[in-house]
Amino acid sequence: MQHHIAEQYFDEKYLKLLSEQFPTSQAVYTEIINLQAILNLPKATEHFMSDVHGEAEAFEHILNNCSGVIRERVRAIFRHELTASEQDDLCTLVYYPREKLALLDKNEKTDKWYYDTLLQLVRIARHLSSVYTRSKVRKALPQTYAYIIDELLRASAIGEESRHDYHVHIIESIVATSSANDFIISLSELIKRLAVDHLHIVGDLFDRGAHxxxxxxxxxxxxxxxxxxxxxxxxxxxxxxxxxxxxxxxxxxxxxxxxxxxxxxxxxxxxxxxxxxxxxxxxxxxxxxxxxxxxxxxxxxxxxxxxxxxxxxxxxxxxxxxxxxxxxxxxxxxxxxxxxxxxxxxxxxxxxxxxxxxxxxxxxxxxxxxxxxxxxxxxxxxxxxxxxxxxxxxxxxxxxxxxxxxxxxxxxxxxxxxxxxxxxxxxxxxxxxxxxxxxxxxxxxxxxxxxxxxxxxxxxxxxxxxxxxxxxxxxxxxxWVEPQDAYYNLTESAHVCERILAEFGLTGDHCHIINGHTPVKTIKGEKPLRAQGKLLVIDGGFCKAYHAKTGIAGYTLIASARGMRIKAHRPFQGVAYALVNNADIESDDDSFELEEKPLKIANTDIGTSIKERISSLSALLFAYRTGELAEHKA
Structure with a gap:
């Protein structure tokens, strides 16, 4: 049966090309084991934004706070250790590390403050890095401090005091050498990099706003x-x-x-x-x-x-x-x-x-x-x-x-x-x-x-x-009335949305159309989630000119291993205000399609590609073991 599958789906020419990359059985099964492990990692977070229309400050802040993902992680990790005000302060530091460090008084930035802050940032980064392979995390590390941060991200096992002491000495050395500011900036950027794996912009970066x-x-x-x-x-x-x-x-x-x-x-x-x-x-x-x-x-x-x-x-x-x-x-x-x-x-x-x-x-x-x-x-x-x-x-x-x-x-x-x-x-x-x-x-x-x-x-x-x-x-x-295409009315129906999704090869309960373009007038009771969850319209009016019409200042969508959430944002009051007051964009969270079991990479398009790769590698391994192809041992 295995032989039949190998012959049917993988011709000899393809397997020979693959054997150049994996010349031995050991190389093949090592890669298969690696790929199988990746399939069982949690699905990484996707971030969806639309109709930004030149509003650079608000856009930058949404990227920095990852539509609230950073704040959620800070609360989850430090809810029993830091006050709400201290959590806000830490979040603002992550969002704007250079600006926040410049704003803090010299008397505030004591050695103890640097030590505690670096430990907190390492814990956030460690928490976020757990959903990725070490290889992917290493690629995300700032090159200048890659080795040191990689060491800090390796959590100590229970009772492993020597590694904990090792981490403490690293952080003490960072503070003692006056390089703490650089490390805070690097760790903050890494945290934002790990919080969202992939960003989707569903149109309209230009016009209305100035930047x-x-x-x-x-x-x-x-x-x-x-x-x-x-x-x-x-x-x-x-x-x-x-x-x-x-x-x-x-x-x-x-x-x-x-x-x-x-x-x-x-x-x-x-x-x-x-x-x-x-x-x-x-x-x-x-x-x-x-x-x-x-x-x-x-x-x-x-x-x-x-x-x-x-x-x-x-x-x-x-x-x-x-x-x-x-x-x-x-x-x-x-x-x-x-x-x-x-x-x-x-x-x-x-x-x-x-x-x-x-x-x-x-x-x-x-x-x-x-x-x-x-x-x-x-x-x-x-x-x-x-x-x-x-x-x-x-x-x-x-x-x-x-x-x-x-x-x-x-x-x-x-x-x-x-x-x-x-x-x-x-x-x-x-x-x-x-x-x-x-x-x-x-x-x-x-x-x-x-x-x-x-x-x-x-x-x-x-x-x-x-x-x-x-x-x-x-x-x-x-x-002045501008007649719209029938699409905008008909897609209130789940049946119509399903027909459109099928046109693009998507079928099943968890498929969605995601649009921008038409501002959702929240102030008039309109909702971004339509057609029984088949259609998501995430244009909530980032542009200031639309705020009065929509009643909010933009929607974003978050898709993670746990499900999907639409975030409705309030107007951003500016970076300067955020720095002084630790003010974030206030958002309302509307969760839907929550998963009973967290999704894994196996459930994604990348997972499908990995499974195809495993299948071809399995055929190559079979060819090595049956003698159809010779291994290239050194």
Whole structure:
């Protein structure tokens, strides 16, 4: 039977290649034993975040406190030894070790304080490291102090006084050599590294908040992560790839949210030519500022050109510049006429309303050059491509930012893509491919798709009719309503969610869809957990602009060996306040799908890969023992 399995699944060529890595039976069974041991370790913690929207300070704090995981561990370890205030102090030190050490008075940082603090940090790190192999922990250690910290993490056995004394002498030496600050910083970073094994960002790092660049810098140094692109991300990706419509959209968004610094200081993209043009072209005593009006008109011209050359997008109903009546100061939308808040459109030629003026053409040429040549922006966008995708299947979860277009009766909606129809998983795969093509080939068709993915009616990243023109130029809010894809209503049903999960190969009780994109209005009674637990919407409004709408300041999701928990966060009051007052982000914890027995690595995707590896190694071991392959003994 064993021989049959070996022949059926592992051909001789594959086993010979494997034998180069494991040349003897001893090498093979040693690796099998090692892998079997790994399968029985607890499942490591995953951390899910979405719709951060440039809020760098709050994002950094959530990373530092690991959505409360650090505080929970501190309470579990020291609940009978430290007061609540002392626990808070220790947590803040872990979150911001450099800043907290600098803030403490010299008289507070006695040798005893350093000694006690180092022991406490070692205990936290030891507790967190217990769910990993020693090899993985060693890889996480700061190189400078790797040997010493590795020794400190080796717990003393009961009654083994010599090893305890050994640890005490190490810590006393650290304090005596005035290297305690460095060790505190290193141990704090290790604790945060061990508390969360993998981070998922379910879209929208950019726009609204001012510091998406700082968030990306932080993510580029993170140990293990994946990113599902959001509609705001894809717009920046399209702009960096050279899409004029995406460039104009990005510039308009940054002007609208007063985030000039992100463009000009962080990415070196000057708006001076646009600002001067606006000042010299548009009137100032109007309902809309000259620079807002200037970029909006450029955007709607570029969108009109793109819609006309892309019939597959079927967005002719979004062409409005040719329907403006300057005499009556109105615009025709469908069968209805709406008053405009301004009739100051000196660059719109009624004979060719979607043509850029020479000045507008010059502005766009300059902006395109700046976006393409911004070294820091290109580095950040390349990181998004290398570590991101349109969707991800990971440990029984389907992650994507927005939606999967559905008909109103629940079937997957076909979307015309380059003359073909795609629906469901095939459509998302097409969108992922076309986004990568835009980055690598920069052809016009792919660049136009980047704009469609940003705001197209059937974009899986948007899933609604984006009414930028109406919201910019029309006061009547009745025409501002943006119809959404049927997905957003239909996925209140567990049956629909199960059908979507099955489309991506996920079946069973513990499979979930995880989305961002649509802020959960907690203040109105909405819940992030929907469809009998099949759908998790974790956009709770990180961005300050959404706090009043949602009633909270963001959701995060934690998945560990014990189950899954959604954390609802209160607004962060800033690092300075946190340091002085030991103030954490207050969070409400909503646990669900608690496991009767803690999950193990065997229950994860990594576990599946390890089992496949064990199977192939078992076939190699059988081949050695039956003589089908010769061992390469030295």
């Amino acid at each position: 998406a660049d700082k968030i990306l810098d932080r993510l580029m140094s993170y140990h293990s992560l994946d990113i599902q692109w959001g509609n705001h991300d894809i717009c920046w990706m399209g702009a960096a790839a050279g899409s004029d419509a995406c460039i104009a959209s990005v510039v308009r968004n940054n002007i609208r949210y007063n985030s000039y610094d992100l463009l000009e200081r962080s990415y070196g993209i000057s708006l001076r030519e646009l600002a001067l043009f606006a000042q010299n072209t548009y009137c100032t005593d109007d309902a809309i500022t000259p620079i807002n009006k200037a970029i909006a008109v450029i955007l709607f011209k570029l969108e009109g050109q793109l819609i006309k050359r892309s019939p597959d997008f079927a967005m002719g109903d979004r062409l409005f510049l040719d329907k403006i009546d300057l005499t009556n100061k109105t615009v025709q939308i469908g069968n209805q006429s709406f008053d405009l808040i301004t009739a100051d459109f000196p660059t719109i030629d009624p004979a060719d309303p979607y043509a850029l003026s020479p000045e507008e053409t010059s502005i766009m040429q300059g902006l395109r050059k700046s976006f393409r040549e911004s070294e820091r922006l290109q580095k950040h966008i390349n990181f998004l491509y290398e570590n991101g995708s349109l969707y991800l299947v990971y440990n029984n979860n389907l992650l994507f930012h927005g939606c999967i277009p559905l008909h109103m009766y629940g079937s997957f909606r076909p979307v015309t893509c380059a003359g073909r129809h795609f629906a469901g998983k095939d459509y998302l795969d097409f969108c992922d491919r076309i986004a990568r093509r835009a980055w690598h080939e920069h052809d016009q068709a792919a660049l136009d798709w980047m704009w469609y993915l940003w705001c197209g009616k059937y974009s899986p990243l948007s899933g609604r009719v984006v009414k930028t023109f109406e919201r910019t130029f029309i006061a009547d809010k009745s025409c």
